[in-house]
Amino acid sequence: MTLYSKIIGTGSYLPEKRVTNADLAAQLAAKGIETSDEWISSRSGISARHYAEPEQASSDLAVHAARHALEMAGMGIDDIDLIIVASSTPDFFGSFPSTACIVQRKLGQTTNGAAVDVQAVCSGFVYAVSTADAFIRAGVHKNVLVIGAEVFSRILNFEDRTTCVLFGDGAGAIVMTGSDEPGILATKLHADGRHSDILSIPGSLAGGAVAGSSYLYMDGPAVFKLAVSVLEKVAHEALEHAGMTSDQIDWLVPHQANIRIMNGTAKKLGLPLDKMIVTVDQHGNTSAASIPLALDQAVRDGRIKKGHNVMMEGVGGGFTWGAVLARM
Structure with missing residues (x-):
């Protein structure tokens, strides 16, 4: 019998703190930086985003999301034998101990499973x-908790209006x-390290001590150009692997970075826009959290x-990109 994995x-x-474009514009104006709701929304499609409180770490956000997912699945944490956390804003500098291990502790699991972080940015x-x-398909693990969690507000330079308004x-x-x-019908992953400098924290x-900058840096035009060129291709690669065509996609759940992309x-x-799940207007770009946030809202x-x-696809620093085609 062929073993598959299924969501x-x-x-x-x-987080409770919701920051509108008007709120952010007022904050930046106090620093002498000019922006507006129209300037932000016309370039990105973003109207608002949420910021974590100072005492909230990525693991805290992850635990809340995990509990909701476990409840829907009808499982407890001890039914899980692997936790994977995707995050570019881990709890600890240097990325260890892993955020996944911190999530495991906060969820109350001790030695029943493994835990590991994955870093591929968005x-x-x-x-x-x-x-x-x-x-799962190899029979190594049976039940896996996959989480994307980010506190990007911690790495934003609020004197750079081209990036701080987006995340x-x-x-x-x-x-x-x-x-x-x-369940998971096909996956396809890519990376091209030649473009590692266009989206990074160059410290x-x-x-x-930190040598260099600890703030996010993004070459917006370069990222836009590359994202547009790779996302269609990787979606078609996943469809081809599954023996399907784009007209068989019920929903597109893309990384919520920019409405134009x-x-x-x-x-x-060839998909009508009403077949695409959009949350970027209310969430901004939440990096590794954006696809599962949008997926959960639509479910x-x-x-x-x-x-x-459902076609899920993302593109991020590294440069990395990929797609997952899933039957729910």
Whole structure:
């Protein structure tokens, strides 16, 4: 019997602090930096985002999302034998101990399973789902909790209006399990390190201090150009692997980075825009959390139903990109 992996639960969490474009414009104006709701929304499609409180870490957001996903799946944490957390804003500098291990502790699991972080920036959730799928199909793990969690507000330079207006904080999670019915139909991952400099935090640790900048840096035009060129291709690669065509996609759940990139990808795939899940307007770019946040919202409001074919795809620093085609 062929073993597949299947998504059986979704969950998400947004910090309580909601920051509108007007709020952010007022904050920046106090620093002498000019921006506006129209300037932000016309370039990105973003109207608001959420920021974590100073005492909230990525793991705290992840735990909330995980509990919602576990509840939908009808599982407890001790039913999980692998936790994978995708994050570019881990709890600890240097990324250890892993945020996944901190999430495991906060969820109350002791020695029942493994825990590991995945780092592929905004593609992180797609990379994590692909990893979980491989483990489940190989029979190594049975029930996997996959989480994308970010507190990007901590790494934003609020004197750079081209980047600080784009990002927000949040977490999304799914529970995947082994199944004799097809669930994850195809995955496809890519990376091209030649473009590692266009989206990064260009700082390093030296002598116990940060050498270089600890703020996010993004070459917006270069990222836009590359994202537009790769997202359509990787979606078609996943479809080809599954023996399907784009007209069999019920829903497109793209990384929520920029509405122009998202709309362009949908059009290139021949999908009407009403088949695309959009949360970027209210969440901003939440990096590895953006796809599971959007997925959970659409599952819970009834748009995504059992049996629907869902294309999830992301692109991020590294440069990384990938797609997951799933039957819910």
